[in-house]
Amino acid sequence: MSDHADNSDSNIFRVIADGLALARRAPELQPDCRCHFCDEAVAVSLLFCNAECRDDYQREQSSLRRGGIK
Incomplete structure (x- = not known):
């Protein structure tokens, strides 16, 4: 018979698996x-002109996700 710890473990593993699946579906920049x-x-293979733009972009995207916009 399962107890609360077993149920909690199942819930934790499910939440982690759901989060990983969501992260894998996130579109990548081209x-x-x-x-x-x-x-x-x-240049052709670059996404950003410098590290500051990359960091600013990541900060902006993170803020949008926290705000529920993305």
Whole structure:
């Protein structure tokens, strides 16, 4: 017979699995010769023009997710 600890373990594993599945479905940025934050021209294989734009983009996306917008 299962007890509360077994049920809690099942719930924890389910929540982790759901979170991992959601993270795997998240769309990835594709390089398009423009910085994804400031729209400046960049090399073909780059996503951002510098580390500051990358960090600002990640901060903005994180804020949007916390706010429930994305």
